[in-house]
Amino acid sequence: MFRIVQEPLALEELVGHVSGAEVGGVASFLGIVRVENAGKRVVAVEYHAYPAMAEKVLRDIGEDLERSFGPLRIAMMHRIGRLSVGEASVVIVVGAPHRREALEAVSHAIERLKHEVPIWKKEFYEDGSEWLEPAPSIPGEGSKNKGG
Amino acid sequence: MGGEAVIVKVLLFARLRELAGNDAMKLEMSQGATLGELWNQLQEGFPSLRAFNHPPLMAVNQEYASPERVLAEEDEVAFFPPVSGG
Numbered sequence: 369m370f371r372i373v374q375e376p377l378a379l380e381e382l383v384g385h386v387s388g389a390e391v392g393g394v395a396s397f398l399g400i401v402r403v404e405n406a407g408k409r410v411v412a413v414e415y416h417a418y419p420a421m422a423e424k425v426l427r428d429i430g431e432d433l434e435r436s437f438g439p440l441r442i443a444m445m446h447r448i449g450r451l452s453v454g455e456a457s458v459v460i461v462v463g464a465p466h467r468r469e470a471l472e473a474v475s476h477a478i479e480r481l482k483h484e485v486p487i488w489k490k491e492f493y494e495d496g497s498e499w500l501e502p503a504p505s506i507p508g509e510g511s512k513n514k515g516g
Numbered sequence: 517m518g519g520e521a522v523i524v525k526v527l528l529f530a531r532l533r534e535l536a537g538n539d540a541m542k543l544e545m546s547q548g549a550t551l552g553e554l555w556n557q558l559q560e561g562f563p564s565l566r567a568f569n570h571p572p573l574m575a576v577n578q579e580y581a582s583p584e585r586v587l588a589e590e591d592e593v594a595f596f597p598p599v600s601g602g
Binding site: 416417483501 | 529530531573575579594596597600601602
């Protein structure tokens with residue numbers, strides 16, 4: 369399941385989605401809107417996406433993960449629209465036969481999502497707003513040695 | 517070289533959309549024109565895009581593409597800033 373959605377994200381539903389008789393471990397990552405960024409107090413954020421391409425890139429990442437780690441059950445969802453501090457913006461859940469594959473796949477997935485999926489964050493402060501724009505890089509070429 | 521044209525759909529996102537005051541348009545380009553040439557032409561049509569002072573990311577039909585990519589009829593082209601989801 370690879371989706372861009374407007375509604376609040378529900379981790380438990382996705383855990384159910386990736387569970388199954390052959391799944392021995394489920395790992396997850398939930399990204400949450402934080403109150404402070406680079407010394408500024410954040411009151412809200414807006415996520416915008418290019419939904420058709422974003423879902424396609426998410427599916428591509430999922431296929432790559434299965435090539436690296438073997439059969440997995442993967443759910444990746446990103447919320448768009450205006451979010452308040454404390455709300456979840458992204459959820460990644462992976463079910464695998466064993467814990468190592470599940471944990472590593474989740475870690476790879478969030479790093480690639482942050483560098484490749486066409487989604488943009490605008491932060492709102494008490495006195496204005498700002499688009500977050502990381503230094504330009506070419507997705508797929510610089511993602512392996514960058515931190516998140 | 518017969519002066520034929522291709523019509524492409526252009527999408528702008530995030531800060532580029534705000535700078536241009538426009539999110540989607542159709543543009544006619546000459547046969548053989550590249551994605552990079554389209555970006556240059558777009559900046560002429562929307563000078564406010566020059567405030568974005570490095571090359572944007574580019575995609576054709578929902579896949580990342582390089583400025584050398586030659587455009588085809590009915591391509592869906594997108595220009596956008598570095599991504600910041602997560």
